[in-house]
Amino acid sequence: MRVMVAVASRHGATREIGEAIADVLRGAGFDVDVTDPDDVEDVEPFDAVVLGSAVYVGRWAAGARAFVDRFAGRLAQRPVWLFSSGPVGDPPAPMGDPEEIGPIMRRMGARGHKTFAGRLDRGGLALAERAVVALVQAEQGDFRAWPDVQDWASRIAEDLHSEEIRRLRHVR
Numbered sequence: 466m467r468v469m470v471a472v473a474s475r476h477g478a479t480r481e482i483g484e485a486i487a488d489v490l491r492g493a494g495f496d497v498d499v500t501d502p503d504d505v506e507d508v509e510p511f512d513a514v515v516l517g518s519a520v521y522v523g524r525w526a527a528g529a530r531a532f533v534d535r536f537a538g539r540l541a542q543r544p545v546w547l548f549s550s551g552p553v554g555d556p557p558a559p560m561g562d563p564e565e566i567g568p569i570m571r572r573m574g575a576r577g578h579k580t581f582a583g584r585l586d587r588g589g590l591a592l593a594e595r596a597v598v599a600l601v602q603a604e605q606g607d608f609r610a611w612p613d614v615q616d617w618a619s620r621i622a623e624d625l626h627s628e629e630i631r632r633l634r635h636v637r
């Protein structure tokens with residue numbers, strides 16, 4: 466099975482979460498491509514998709530939202546999972562799902578959505594971003610919880626193995 470992990474990331478932290486998910490899926494025997502949603506021209510060659518986005522000011526990145534607009538119809542028949550990354554601090558905040566996730570899940574027919582804690586490094590931010598971070602007094606640091614990411618990816622791998630078995634039975 467070929468799996469696409471498409472990740473919209475501004476400063477690299479969410480992309481690394483996507484890479485960690487891909488590592489788990491590869492370890493489980495799947496053929497995985499990690500890509501930026503803006504670079505995707507076609508989803509036909511893929512049996513399943515994991516779409517993730519960093520969250521900025523309560524919203525998914527424009528590239529991830531555009532991916533949903535372009536491919537929601539064609540992906541409705543395939544297994545799709547979504548993840549968001551953003552909350553920072555200890556405990557990470559804000560921890561709720563972005564508001565648009567419910568509608569995006571319904572459009573994509575997604576099997577699940579997970580929010581993972583993120584990373585905030587003020588040094589790498591643009592001036593306007595620093596102003597927002599100062600305003601909300603967001604805590605700087607790397608709060609990504611790799612075991613959570615790996616657990617979630619392992620559950621996707623199990624689900625995809627079940628899907629493979631179902632397909633084999635259907636073919637016979």
Ligand SMILES: Cc1cc2nc3c(=O)[nH]c(=O)nc-3n(C[C@H](O)[C@H](O)[C@H](O)COP(=O)(O)O)c2cc1C
Nearest residue numbers: 474475476477478479519521522523551552583584
């Ligand atoms: C200007 C700015 C606004 C942010 N707004 C949110 C937000 O609304 N919700 C959230 O959970 N995280 C928010 N974050 C935290 C980022 O989503 C987090 O740093 C994430 O890990 C960045 O991912 P990236 O490196 O892939 O771009 C914000 C960060 C910045 C710099």
